[in-house]
Amino acid sequence: MNQASLYQHANQVQRHDAKLILDEFASTLQWRADGEDALLDVGSGSGNVLMDFVRPLLPAGGQLVGTDISSQMVHYASKQYQREERTSFQVLDIGCERLPEGLGGRFDHVTSFYCLHWVQNLRAALGNIYSLLKPEGGDCLLAFLASNPVYEVYKILKAKEKWSTYMQDVERFISPLHHSLNPGEEFSQLLNDVGFVQHNVEIRNEVFVYEGAKTLKDNVQAICPFLERMPSELHEPFLDDFMEIVISMNLQQGDKNEDQKFLSAYKLVVAYARKTPEFVNNVLLEPPHQKLPKGIN
Template structure:
């Protein structure tokens, strides 16, 4: 997760989902009447999702936009790309699963967003308590999007049992979403939101499928997010990725090749790989009366709703 430039190029799934979800929730967020909104994003990575899809939604007079990530390399890359180009915007290191939230951040924000981050945090209870504390004492809201389950976790489990890769993957369970084996991830996450103090919340678990066109495309995506590659010599990376693809094929996650007919070249068969995954989309409010707004009905059926 420290290869920021590669992640910037290979996070198509994250960008696709963030764009769609923000389009649906843009009118639901509790925007301030004075346009001075302050927003903090958790797990911003290379920063392109935040700046391409969240930043345009902010009022022109917004107060502050803060991107955060646990990786100092990601934060450095994001600041280099965006920090100096956009006013009132900067990136900083933050571990949302920390036991003690930095005091300078407590109660400072009107909104918290997070895309494809919380499945990296094993203690969701602590993470949600920290998100609650980031919001202003008088209220605020959050939009949280993360994986409940993904076949990549099962691929990791298989590879971790291999004598070749076991030494690099002994803690594989620490990199599997805490909701991956949950029988009812929507109900479980709803309960955690309520325990954290949120008074209104909607939690939906969506069944999604993404198709990777070509082996290289899939390998690049895996390379950008796989936490185990940085533990092994670079000379082993391609062999690991080859074994990853082999497991994917054995799990019947490969589709019939797509025939690409290019007039300048002979027809080519492009291998396609499917990734069926469950995505948690959660919206929560700290106070129903903050800035006099009323909870709008999200334009999709919701699985769980909090009680006012």
Template sequence: MNQASLYQNANQVQRHDAKLILEEFASTLQWRSDGEDALLDVGSGSGNVLMDFVKPLMPRGAQLVGTDISSQMVGFASQHYRREERTQFRVLDIGCERLPQELSGGFDHVTSFYCLHWVQNLRGALANIYDLLRPEGGDCLLVFLASNPVYEVYKILQLNEKWSGYMQDVEQFISPLHYSSNPGEEFAQLLNEVGFIQHNVEIRSEVFVYEGVRTLKDNVKAICPFLERMPAALHEDFLDDFVQIVISMNLQQGDQANGQDQKFISPYKLVVAYARKSPEFVNNVLVESPHQKRLKGLN
């Protein structure tokens, strides 16, 4: 997923979900009274979700650090947003065994959108997120895929001799919760194990519609990890096979003879988790939305 400029223009699903969820949780995040919040974002990619939807919520004096495992993504974001004050981008593998010392315990908030499904060791990633937050407390908002039809498409493609050599490790790119019978409960247990005192975990069933074959292919090109391993001359053939499998799974609407009229339906399950490190609970920052009412009953 290192084609940063393509990802910048083909991450409609990620932008759509991040915008709605941030609007929902904006008043739940525990902003500092002095306005000097420090926020680290995990898996910022090309940076547009962070800069378009997270930064506008933050106090003017806040510090913002965007991170990604991809040096290409970080380089793109650093260049594209180089004029943004109090903002930096840096390489970070949230699944690493030990955090860089300068990041540990330095943040009031951690956010992450559409990243943690790439991390097979979820417990390790959550332990690192916990350690990124200040010792005295902090909170996090984590959004990622529990399941998605794309994972089943990958598994079918991996059985094809044309592609199997490029996809032998396909299970490493499937969300660790994809096969879970109760992903919400499983993730909540992981939050407990690493030390989060209060948390609210929801599994939301969502649907996104891709308008036309080209839109679907561009999105796949932006996120598919296997294309980077193939000669460029094979990319379109791979994408054609991808589309045919999607159609065979009855996820297509419209006239197949006219690609412009085709729509592709992607039903997916999304983990939306908000967690606090500190046992203190500031009731006056909460309003009466449904998820916030549930937060009041958390132990």
């Protein structure tokens, strides 16, 4: 997923969900009294979600660090937002065994939107997020896919001989919670395991409507990890096959002669966690460490 300029203009779902979640949790985040909050964002991509929706929440004296595993994304974001004060971007693999020197224990907040479903070792990622926060405390706000129909499309494409060469490791790019019977409980346990003392996890059932085939194709092209492995002349045939499978799964409304729309019903993990016990109980939807009510997962 290294096509930064394309991603900058084709991440409607990511922008939609990030804005809603940040609007909801803006007053829940533990902002410092002195206004000198340090915030690190995991998986910032091209940077527009971070700068449009996270940056305005940060106090004027705050420091912002955007990170991504892709050096191309980091380069693009650094250039795009080079005039922004107290803002920097750097490469970070949040699933790494050891954080880069100088990052551990530096931040009051960690945010991440539409990134953690790319990380197979969620325990390692959450351990690193915990370590990024200051020893005296801090919090994190995380949102990522538990499941999405695109994963089933990928598996069907992999079974086709003409695409299998490029998709042998397809499971690497499917959310580690996609097959979970109870993703909310599983993720809650991981938060407990790495040391977060209070947290809330929701699994939200969402539907996003793509207006037209081109909109859906552009989104797929921006995030599909397999296209960059193929010769460019195969991109359009791959996207055509992708669309055929989507239609066969009855995920579209209308036809080519009408205003065709494509429906993506997905499950989104939304998690808020604090490193230390000092917090206002009523900001959580449930008491810490208890199972979510039936029906939420």
